[in-house]
Amino acid sequence: MERTVCAGLFIMAAIALGQQRNFVSCPIVRDTKTVPCFLAEYEGETYYLGIQQDITNAFHPPQLKHQVLVEGRVVAGPRVCGGIPLQPLSISVLKEVNLACDTLLPAEPGIDAPDAPRGPGPASRRPESVPEAGSAPRGPLTGRQEFTVLYAFDDDYLEYAGNQVVTEAAAYAKRIGASTVKVSGYRATTLLSNGDRLIEKAGLAEKRAQNIATLLRGLGVSHLMVEWSNEAEPGDGQADPSRRRVTIVVTPVVTPVVTP
């Protein structure tokens, strides 16, 4: 274990901390005594992506039989599960099946998954009342509010965290009797570390926006305005995941100011 950490620190010295790593590769699953770790290789180096947890966790692991788009920043610290940790990290499972992505490594002494709330069996802890995914719970909301739903690359699937955001936005809009709820859909570009650009498919911004509008309507929200941008937003290789989004802007009714 000690040897692994030392070797890790030596290699880390060769890799600039804070360096952004954006790449597409096959994920690697590393079994451990507890939950499996998910890794990916790029330019001869192995990066640690995360571990198996519940769907409510912010990290959703990649999938064998699919390539994964990794967008993350190298952070300080020892290797985890044999890989260099990245944080913040966004991973996107690419949709097309790729049978070459099929590496499942056995557990090995000295390679351990980090401590996790849940092991590979049934849960041992009673669920928290507050969902884990997404941002920290906000205080009581007032006034104009903007909610953001983030997506994986080239995807319109609403993940658990997005589900929570939409539910919260709908509850707020209904509570204040919003005058307008503006839904705006976007698609974006990812700048890879090798200089290539990946552009999300045409029509995705509209699909994202319409899907969210349908959900809001179904949750009882009215006064919806739906818009989308046909152009893919440019990528800078730094904050590209934040541009794959739908924003929901909830505006309260403006009460006219009565002057004496």
Place this chain on the structure above:
Amino acid sequence: MRRLFLLVIFIIGIVLTLSAQYQDSFKVTWIEPGSGVTLPDSDAFDSTDGTLGVLNASGPVNTKGHPFFTPLGTNGRACVNCHQPTYGMSVSTTGLLARWRETDGKDPVFAAFDGSNCPGLPQDKESSHSLLLNRGLFRIPLPWPPRNADGSPKPVEFTIEVVRDPTGCNTSPKYGLKSAEPTVSVYRRPRPAANLKYVISGGQPIVLKTGMLADVDPETGKPSSMNLMTDAREPSLKAQAIDAIMGHEQAHEPPSRQQVDQIVEYESQVYVAQQAHIFGGPLAVAGGPPGLGPAALRDHRAGVLGDNDYDPVFGLFTAWKGNDYYRSSVARGADIFMFRKFWLRDAAHINSIGLGNPLKRTCATCHNAQMTGQDLSAGWVDVGTTNYPTWTEPSAESSDLPVFKITCSRDADPHPYLGRVIYTTDPGRALISGRCADVGSIVMQQLRGLAARAPYFANGSAKTVREVVDFYDRRFDMKLSDQEKEDLINFLEAL
């Protein structure tokens, strides 16, 4: 030799004594529509190695004139034809074969419309009903493309071709995919009309597996659990009852509101579960596992997640650990169900919804709802029973089920593990949603009363619980030992 003979006689004697003790008798009662019998509040029927308990929580049921037990359509069928208390409120092939012989195939359960492989076949021949008699399957004719509630066609992401058609129905100019009313015929088991408070619980406004709105109960406006039926096509028990009467009973007019209410009222108070084992005796006893027997189902709260070690899916079996051989085996089986880890791989709507592929977990990860072992969220999953190459059929050529080729559009998301061309015996949920990613996804079934209602899986491919266990062992490379398999089977048959 004489000693062996005496030993055999002795064992038979024990078996008969125990059987008589824990069963009313080895009775198998087929309820005919309109028979007017009164069902007791508590009844017991022969099942594999024991008895099935059927509990009418509201007291005895007078079936005379009751719409569940009275034909409401044109083919002489009532709900009870396919939902017999004897068979855990479903039907078994054993019962169907006996019924065929007793009635010379005239029982309305064998109605040409869906009790035969295809209505155009000669109905007096046993071979025309082979899927029902051998696999317990009824024909489910579904419109293609699927329809919205207002009758308009839904957008679909794939084309469907018939590759093999052993029943002749899907290529029939009258009933098939290219008929005047394009129809896909799939063949499915009827699900138990019992323990239903569990089946309809857990509805959420947004379906976790799709990120889309759940269907809504048109009467209450509440989100459906989307766990009813093989493909979740009906959002409520009332809607399902009307669908069944208009389809399976071939009614020309929908049932009255009062009739529907009566049907739902009856089926909502029936609880079925195995209640005794031939060697193990009564299963629901003070101090024993709390989840066994029909009364436990009546008394337990619905909609509770059981994928945990403090309040597990079917309760704790601690009391039976180290007990006699049978009870110890059941307790070990419960532990395997809850704790035996294996790699869950390539299961659409499990691995593909953010849990990762593969997923190192246990049976209870998916079978997580307390008391039934269904999925607490909308439960359609492609575990691989209907899609090539993991399907349950020995080969496409030898299967007695139709085989379809699904080709997904380039614009659509492909099936997450099979891509854009899929061969399947039943596209499952995809025939309702029109989505490529749903091809082969089947709503998970409850695991209660299994010992009374073989065969298993929605396509009736597993003749025994052992074959179910063997499928999972093979599918997920679980490497179960013979002892583990026996324990798991004993556990499942005790539910």
